Amino acid sequence: MNKLLLWGVFTIFPLINKAQIAQPSLSYLERSFQTYDRLHKIIWSDPELGFLEVSSSGVLQKHLLESGFKVDAAVAGMPTSFIASYGSGSPVIGLLAEFDALPGLSQDTVPYRKALQQAGDGHGCGHNLLGTGAVAGAVAIKEWLDKSQHQGTIKVFGAPAEEGGGGKVYLARDGFLSGVDIMLDWHPSTRNAVDVGNGFTxxxxxxxxxxxxxxxxxxxxxxxxxxxxxxxxxxxxxxxxxxxxxxxxxxxxxxxxxxxxxxxxxxxxxxxxxxxxxxxxxxxxxxxxxxxxxxxxxxxxxxxxxxxxxxxxYEKLPNRKLAELVQKNLEIVGGITYNDRERDFAEQMVQELGGTSTILDKVSEIQPLADERASTGGGSTDVGDVSWNVPTITFGTAAFIPGSAAHSWHWTAAGGTTIGTKALINAAKVFSLTAIELYTNPELIEEAKREFEKRRGADFKYKSLVGDRAPALEYRVKK
Ligand SMILES: [Zn+2]
Ligand SMILES: [Zn+2]
Structure with a gap:
């Protein structure tokens, strides 16, 4: 065997091995495409604003209950929140689920502007996919816990009102994150990439x-x-x-x-x-x-x-150890491949956006892990508060058409199609590979925790920016 071939075997072998170990999860996700396609489309079709997500949260809770999870509903003073758990003992891996929609972004699943309801609400940030992807990941991880008989707990944090209500802040403030070793998070995106924490405020x-x-x-x-x-x-x-x-x-x-x-x-x-x-x-x-x-x-x-x-x-606290781990798993899972119908939709939307169709190559590629740099502004997320309480990592998969902007009708449109389903299944696969790696190699958790403690500083004490107020349950209620 020549040197080059030997090198190839050694580099590919761990990847094959990882995917083989995770087979119970990955094959569950392969055969559950229709289930999660249906689930996210139910949420997409009935967009509910922050703290008002009664049916969206209910759909996810029901699926988790039917899959054998224990579900605590309405925690931390938020009627639409929930915490679902499965398994026992440590390590405890958490997944974050969001499901709120945005005002004014009602849109049909077509590549041109066509509101389903004039000035109506819509899933312009893809949280129908986000919540469903986290739930799919959790159930897939449960399949592995069952088959492997491995010790460990998987928890899904159903966090309402990400768009301005900040459900996760109350979960953090009221102590519901304690005992979680690592938090895994994703957000539907225009590309497949790990978020190294550069763009949040x-x-x-x-x-x-x-x-x-x-x-x-x-x-x-x-x-x-x-x-x-x-x-x-x-x-x-x-x-x-x-x-x-x-x-x-x-x-x-x-x-x-x-x-x-x-x-x-x-x-x-x-x-x-x-x-x-x-x-x-x-x-x-x-x-x-x-x-x-x-x-x-x-x-x-x-x-x-x-x-x-x-x-x-809070701003987001990065974790390089977790970023590197998820990057490898994202590379194993790979990008999105469009079928003819999806490609047609995507090409029309690219044209509408004034771009060229070569930009669509992005959806099948995995972005290299970016360097960390100081943020120069941008949006914010309540995942920030989570990241200062538990070592946390966020990644994205290509649910939306490259070149389209967050909080736009373009995102509502693509997020209601099978492109979104493919992206959420990929996210669930990344969750599975990563969680299984953490369960089976606790040293990774310790390394991530050491980095986390170092970044927070020895005398850090979490104090939320909302004081002792109750969740603003009516911030989206039209008066
Ligand atoms: Zn958003
Ligand atoms: Zn969002």
Whole structure:
């Protein structure tokens, strides 16, 4: 045997071996494509907003119960949360499941804009796939635990309201993550890649409500004090302070109540803010300044202001050991292969997006593991809070058409097709390979934990950014 051939055998052998060991899980997933295709499409067809996911959460809980899991529903003060577990003893591996939809992103499974319901809700972040993929992974891991008779526990954390309500923050704050050794997480994506934590920010979400005095806007304006003036003065000051805060900060707002009629001086007005920075210590300083603009605006408009913290997330804590482990398993599982119908859909969507079809090569490729670098801004996730409580890793599989943006009708459309199903089955395979490797090699868990402790710092103590408030169960209820 020549040297090159020998090298080939040695490098391929562990991969074959891993897949063989995981066979009970992988073959379960192969034969369960239809089951999970149906499950995620049920959730996709009935999109429910944060904390209102009664049927979506119910669908996943029912499937877990029928698969032999023990399910605790409505934990941490959230009616749509659940924790499902199977197996016994350690190691305890957790999987995160989300299932909330977004407002305004209703869309049919076609590659052009066609809302199913005008201004209706839709799964524009693919959480129908996310929750179903985690559940598929957990049941596949259970198959392996049964066949191998190996000790270990698998837990699914059904976390509501990722889009702004932050269900995971309450799971973390109220101690439901304790005892979990490693948390595995995925997010449907436009590519197959491990997230090394570069693009996420800490966020604080605050509603500011100004209180004025109502009066006839033409007959007796002198008797009124406009709450909307308070909001506008605050927004003006915030738009000026933007220039003087660190570049990687993000601040955005919407006025959720600006009064009812132009001829009534608004007595009440509310502006809803998201304030972000890659590090929560720096974020705190910016939040303090934004709070000062609210107070200054109230003073100058002779109104008063009250504020409510709606949610707050930590930035993500990376874990290189887990990233390397998941990267290898993602490479074993491989990318997505379109059938003719899916390719046709994808090519039409690429055209709609103004791209070229070569971009579709991305879905069959696995991105190399990126280097870690300082975040320069971007979105936030309540997985951040989890990652400071348990060593956590997130990866993505190509559920959406490359070139399309998160929170768009493009994502709703692709996420309701079999492209999404393929992506969630791949994710479930990666979960299986990774969990089995962790169960059978506890030293990997110890290494990940050592890195985790080092990154958090010896004197770290988790303190959530929501204080002691109860979950904002009505943040998406239209008033
Ligand atoms: Zn999202
Ligand atoms: Zn999402």
């Amino acid at each position: 800490a966020v604080q979400m605050i509603d500011y409500t100004f209180h004025g005095k109502a009066s006839h806007a033409a007959g007796s304006p002198d008797k009124g004090r406009s709450a909307l003036d308070g909001v506008e003065a605050m927004n003006y000051m915030v738009n000026m302070l933007r220039e003087h805060i660190p570049y990687s900060s993000r601040i955005h707002y919407v006025i959720t109540n600006g009064g009812d009629a132009p001829n009534v001086v608004p007595e009440l007005a509310t502006v809803s803010y998201y304030i972000r920075h890659p590090k929560r210590d720096a974020l705190k300083k910016i939040v303090d300044w934004v709070n000062q603009t609210a107070e200054g605006a109230a003073l100058g408009t002779q109104t008063t202001v009250s504020k409510e913290i709606i949610a707050g997330f």
